[in-house]
Amino acid sequence: MVLEGLGAEERLAYVLHDLFGLPPDETARVTGGSPGDAARLARRVRERIRGGGAARADGGPGRRRAVVGRFLAAARARDARALAAVLAPDVVAYSERGPVHGAPAVAEAAVAFARLAGVARPALVDGSVGLVAFLAGAPVSAVAFTLRHDRIAVLDITTGEERVRALELAFSED
Template sequence: MSDDWLALQFEDHRTHLRAVAYRMLGSTTEADDAVQESWLRVARAGTAGVDNLGGWLTTVVARVCLDMLRSRTARREQPLPRDRAVAVNGADPEHEALLADTVGPALLVVLDTLAPAERLAFVLHDLFAIPFDEIAPLVGRSPAAARQLASRARRRVQGAESRSPAADDVRRQRTVVDAFTAASRQGDFEALLAVLDPEVVMRADAAAVDLSLATRSRGAAPLADVMLGRQAVADVFLHRAKHTRRALIDGEAGLVWWACGEVRGVFPFTVADGRVVEIGIVMDPDRVRAFDIELLAD
């Protein structure tokens, strides 16, 4: 297909792509940059083997936006004033005013608190009806995990209007994870049991199980891919948090295994009612890199 045809097709989709980018980034300037970068990638790649051009272009701009979100450091773009949002979709003011009620600057303030993968999953699925099967490759997760990212983001968006904002949820999670870490490091088995739910579940990937078998010391509790109950989980984690660091993992409180100056393993926690109800152990390098990790001060 000719370059002129592709350019025309891209222009036909530009309004939609800019809307996706704006919802992802919260800035018209960055949205324009993302769309332009997407065009450069599309022009280089061509459309061979593409059956759904609109869907494919959406995934391209989503990847670009995800890269931009992950590269943000100290500077974070502020949501635009409401009257600046009118031109985003090229719609008339009345249509844009209605749209702003659900996807305007107020929502962008909340979206800015989400981890990049959460934000992408929520925006693409809840605002643009992209299936989780298509979102999953973008965030390097399974469709089920992508669904969980969107669900977690949705709860935070909804919680922003309640008296228990997401920041408070994270603080409560960190309190529980900190208690777990202290009990593990101090070898306080009773304190470790107290912070674990009676039906706690621990899930380890194959890389973690293999590493455990290779480095298991005499008398240490064996590691299995799934372990149930606080007694079994406490046995595994007793004295084993010495080389971990506190972190936000996809926006949730958790721990990472820090070795040789880098993250070598990830321990996502699920906390409910003041206790740990699920712990993951992820050691596979590709899966570790797929997480959005923010190290916290000890």
């Protein structure tokens, strides 16, 4: 029913990106937008399917930052157990390579993020709490988190300087 209520562009971006696993570049080529737009459309549909963004607002700002801080600390330590503890059991990580399902698989994949964790900063990524990693002063990777009950339920991962720059990024002063 949710898919029927979507516009054609949203439905197409969601089906191509999430269901068929097409990277944002290829999805954008079909939809006629940019890779950032295609990823944003798919993310917006995912939020509607999961309850209209309510999970994104789970907990206050301090609690959301604490969850992201625990994720970042575990990634920097390359501690898959600590990563799994901050992830919801049914977590899904979406990236250009396609979705990864479940806390054990996402935790293992996140350990690979450790090389960028040392250069990552907390940020709002398209309005969601997240992280942005920089190399030589350029943003090269961004992760937007959806939280549920103080755990990470969804990770939306964007890589590549051009794609990351296309996102709406906001950094706090603290």
